[in-house]
Amino acid sequence: MTDFTISRKKLYILPTRVGWYYALILFALFGIAVKFDNQSAFMMLFILVSVGLIAMVYTHNNVVDLQMDSHPSKSVFLGQSALFPITLSNQSAKPRHAVWLIAGGFHQLTQLDAGQNQTIELKLPTVQRGYLSCEPVNLSSLYPIGVFFCWTKRFVPNERCLVYPQPLDLVAFPEDGTQQGKEQQSANVLQGAEDYAGMKAYQDGDRMRDIHWPSLAKTNKLVSIQYENNSNASVNLSWFTLPASLGVEDRLSQLCYWVIEAEQNGQSYQLEMPNQTIEFDKGLVHYHECLRALALWGETPVGETPSKES
Template identity: 35%
Template sequence: MTVATGANEFSIERRQLYILPTRIGLLFGLIVLVLLIAAINYSNGLAYGLTFLLAALAVVSMLHTHRNVYRLRIAAAAVPPVFAGQAARFPLTLRNSTPLPRYGVRLEQSRQVAARTDIAAHSTQSAELALPAPRRGYVSIPEFKVASDFPFGLFYTWSRRLTFDAVCLVYPAPAPPTDLPASAETASGALQARQAGDDFVGQRDYQPGDSLRHVNWKAVARGQGWYTKQFGGGAAGRLWLDWEATGVSDIETGLSVLCRWVLEAERQGLDYGLRLPGQVIQPAQGLVHQHECLRALALFSP
């Protein structure tokens, strides 16, 4: 747990912040100019007053536009994996450690407004960038800008392009639901595995990725900490999910079928292993295991 601005938290300083009038701002300038000429021509004190009040308002609003993004801290949070065909979502946290709230801060991704949010004083907001992930593998976080035209839209301020060390793992798209392969080793594997798993043998410290169904919730509720209940007993049925068993020649289709099997096996609470050409993952279960299998599928290269 680190408190200091981590390597992945970026604070937008003056050097990284640009500002220019918008087209509306230029129009406003034109109107102020017309008013000034009228004031001079009619030597009208009130017209001078209005002209200068409006000009001053615009200038002050420029400071507020700049201030709205200045020293905003941005960090990339952990990126949840997605399946191919879904959108990769990159969560960002926008931290405002100042006593002034920020309004209408925009994240702009290739000229499109990806997110728009207010951030109260001394608080954090999360926002998300999304990128289509059509293929398995890694997708990097897109470059983006933090921008704002608060308060009046007369000025537009934007940060230089930001990017982070954040990648999204894209699993293969799961094939349509199919039955699990019936390998010899598990003639009655599914049934056995489930029965065997019913005997409580003890508990150990919770580790991220352990199935939430096995968490000792009573202990959590009592505030004693997180433990994972462990089950064992009977001979564990082992399901091997084999590349060869898919019977598909196309690599991507095969990976999709395997992906579906992994999901299905995990759903049924089986111990399952994965056999890929040149890579074997020993049977186990739990979300960590599932992720490991899906990761292997995502990054598989023949």
């Protein structure tokens, strides 16, 4: 998080191409005024010169004293856009019009009322797993009449986005820790094979068919039946069980796919990597830990992984 106030010194302003055309027109007008010694043309010339200069003041003031703030970004899978939230705040009593937020190839037009804050998500493409640092952000404006282009010194947000490998389904999901290559059953069949595990109070989201209706009649309370899928209770997602023909990135992609699958199925899973093993567990913390290990494979030495979690 870096506070970045666009002070006067961080601001640059140059005429645009249209601005140079404008200058050309003014020069031609000057020639006409001199040639015909026409004072009204002189007056018009000076009005236009002044309009240009005033436009410069406006362009400058449209950007000056804005504040930029960056926020941590959420991890994404390779191929998705990394989103870096940037808060633009206008602490002044003047509205700002047509301000462009530019980072890399990303452009976002925005407009701020007096005293307004706005969070804009910079969308940056991901091309590689691992950490993606946010591109330097420029603020620019052509307001009001497009003859001057004003831009700021680069604001480099101290944020990075963790890009997980792209999930790819190349090899069938391991049925359990030991058996491989077995056809995976569809989710519905899997549900049918569930074993009775007990009763619990009804919660939102429980399936209608799991409600134990006789209990309702007796106790006037909704009770649902709980099942446990013993056969798929745990799965070992191992680097070593993957076919030798798969390259490193493909292996990571496949493991990533499996991690997502296992988490969705509510299974307990273990990730086995050449340099580390993340023990059987489930839940979001475990899920992200596994994915980070995959994303940072080959980059960060084990044990030095940052503790940050989004």
